[in-house]
Amino acid sequence: MQPWSAPDVPALPVTAPEVALHDTATGGLVPVAPEGPARLYVCGITPYDATHMGHAATYVGFDLLNRAWRNAGHEVVYAQNVTDVDDPLLERATKVGIPWQEIAERETELFRQDMTALRVLPPAFYTGAVESIPLVIALIERLEAAGAAYEVEGDLYFSVTADPAFGEESHLSREEMLRIFPQRGGDPDRPGKKDPLDPILWLAERPGEPSWESPWGRGRPGWHIECAAIAMEHLGGSFDVQGGGSDLVFPHHEMCAGHAQVAVPGTPFAKVYAHAGMVAYDGEKMSKSKGNLVFVSSLRNSDIDPMAIRLTLLRHHYRSDWEWTNAELNESFNILDQWRKALALGAGAPTGLVVEDVLDVLAADLDSPAALEVIQDWVDATLGVDGLADASEATAAATISDLLDAALGLKL
Known part of the structure; x- marks a missing residue:
């Protein structure tokens, strides 16, 4: 399966520090x-509907992690799946009377377009x-050999x-697991x-x-074994970061880790489990x-600038739970307008430690909210908000423009 096209990303004049992440x-x-x-492995979409803001916030x-690693001088090997056969997709196909393959292809392509518009770097x-079914079968055979798979009325379980x-990844009690599992x-x-x-x-x-x-x-594969098999094929039996939304902590990421850790004993599936917060709308999780x-896609089709969408997402820390509002999107338009005016001057306030601080x-x-504050301080100084109306660096605007793109994915 083909990912979306990669945007051109400028190189920065300094090397970023090494990254530290909150590990679940x-x-x-x-x-x-x-x-x-x-x-890096980030769990992908089940393509039975279009990309919503909860998805977008995660990706x-x-x-940001992908870019931070690259700015620190690392090559990044990024893998992502598409669960293009699963119960929600089949249920949608039955409901609307459209072949499930057609829905999956259509929504996956729409996702690619959304990620391209938001300047998300594609996975390798x-x-x-x-297409991962041969990988899944091979991994199940390893689990069978380890005595970790058994049959119930023709279905195989782990x-x-x-x-x-x-x-050890979710740290949930058994009672909590039993409550969440059927949901x-x-x-x-x-x-x-x-x-x-x-x-x-x-x-x-x-x-x-x-x-x-x-x-x-x-038959067909289960959800958890699919991701485990894909990650192990492309990233090895143990890799750096498993990412996804916080609703994947259990059971999905816990089960993926279990599959891999039985197949490769004594090796943790991921060194770090990082999870994005949930985005609400009208008071409830989307x-x-x-x-x-x-x-x-609905916002894009309404001529909403994708950079305003991305900026709205960046104004919240990736791990936070928050609520999407039209008012905040409108504020993002105003911020972008102000930033573009500052960049259009062709010069600006001294960049000083702006690049390093971001x-x-x-x-x-x-x-990202702290990074945006640093940029806003430079914009305020460039526009004379703090009495610094005189631009002192002819290259300042170009430097900040490259920084916004390379570090934050904002192409202004």
Whole structure:
């Protein structure tokens, strides 16, 4: 599967510091300074609907990490999946009477267009669930060999107890896990399972549903095994950062880690688990079931500047929960207008430590609001807000323009 096109990103005159991220597993700030290429996996979309602001916030958030690593001098190997066959997609296809493949292709292409407009750097490996089926089968066979897979009425399940580290990523109690599991695709009450928390590895063929050949008969992969197999194929048995929304902490990321850690014993799936906050609208988390979605494509089709959308996302720390409002989007238009006026002068207030300060705060858990404050101070000085009307650096505007693009993804 092809990703979207990569934007041109300018090089900065200084090298950024090494990045430290908040790790969900430890609860603290962890340095992420790879000796070789930095390896990142961010869970992708299930393409049954268009990209909403919750999705966009996650991918823009981890785009900051991608850029921070590159600005620190690292090569980045980024992998992302597309769950292009799963229950929500099949249910949507049945409801609207359109083939599931057609919906998946259409919405994936729309996602590519949204990411291009938002200047999100594309992954090197963009892999659909369907094309990953051989990888999934190979990983399930490894789990079978380890004694961690078993059958229930033709379906294959993973034994969570096979991973001694199960629960160390989310740190949820068993009671909390049992409460959340059915809300996020689990089936704790199914008879015949060894443990209510065991997730599906391979779902046997159901009437009217797509299926593929496997050693266990025709069927399709489970959600968690899909991501584990793709990440292991492209990033290895252990990599630097597993990213996604905070709603993926459990069960998805916990189960992915379990699969990989049983297949490669003694090796943590990811060194750091980083999670983006949830975006609300009208007082509740954006979700299809709530019908409170704000789509990136809808705003773009209304001639909304994608940089205003991206700036609105950057005004919130990637780990924070917040609410999207039209008022804040309008404020972002005003901010961009002011910044463009400052950049259009062709010169500006001394850049001083602006570049270093922006890179420093982004290296400290991707603090984009703090980075924007540094930029705003320079804009205020350039426009004479603080009595500094005289521009003293002919190259200042160009330097700030490159900084905005390379570090924050804002092309003004």
